[in-house]
Amino acid sequence: MAITEFMEIITGNDTADKGTFNWGVTTKQSYMPLDNTEFFKENINLVDWLRQFVQTDEERHEEYVRGFLGKMLFSGDEALKSCTVLSGGEKMRCMFSRMMLQKANILVLDEPTNHLDLESITTLNNTLENFKGTVLLSSHDHEMLQTVCNRIIELTPKGIIDRYMTYDEYLEDKKVKELREQYYA
Structure with missing residues (x-):
């Protein structure tokens, strides 16, 4: 919960x-x-749901919004589905549509693989690997951490460990192990 609170504060x-x-x-x-949960309380269809997050009148057109939903595999009548009946995975896909629409150069992701199937996780992983901006990520998915992250920042009760390296290198690094023992003692 500390990581979630940290992300809530910085956002x-x-x-x-x-x-x-x-x-x-x-x-x-x-x-x-x-x-x-708070994003999906209104009984509106996915097109209208995503329209809430557009930045210009030009982006309000249904074709434009459907394009972002289509990238997350909501096509045809699926884009008219009510927000209140979505599965956890569908909600995550909607949230990714929202993120793409926002055109951010910094993504802050708190456990982004929750509720996703293997195919969606693989697609997300590949997308994040190719993202040109900064990704601030909290995850229990070892493969995602290993392939996406090139800097590891660990928040501990007694300080911060900050290293430019892959996740596997971080886990094996002797100095990091010593710091972790010290910071968690």
């Missing part, structure tokens, strides 16, 4: 007890929260 969805955090002026963030 502006919660406030820190002390200290400040500011994004750079040229950054645009998109956040995939651990719990997306």
Whole structure:
């Protein structure tokens, strides 16, 4: 829960007890929260749901919105399905459509593989590997951490461990192991 709270704070969805955090002026963030329930309470279809997040009148056109839903495999009548009847995986796919629509250069993802099937996880992994911006990711998916991350930041009770390396290198690094023992003692 500490990681989720950290992500809520840096995305502006919660406030820190002390200290400040500011994004750079040229950054645009998109956040995939651990719990997306609040996004799907309204009884509207997926086209209208995604329209809520458009930035210009030009983007409100149904064809434009359907294009983003189509990228997440919602085609034809599926795009007219009510938000209130979606499975966990469908909700995640809608959230990814929303993130693509936002055109962010920083993605903040809290356990993005939850509720996804293997094919969707593989597609997400490949997409994140090719993403040109920054990905701030929390995950229990070892393969995703290994293939997507080139910097590991571990928040511990006694400090932060910050290393530029793959996840497997991080797990095997002698200095990191010593720091982890010290910070978790």
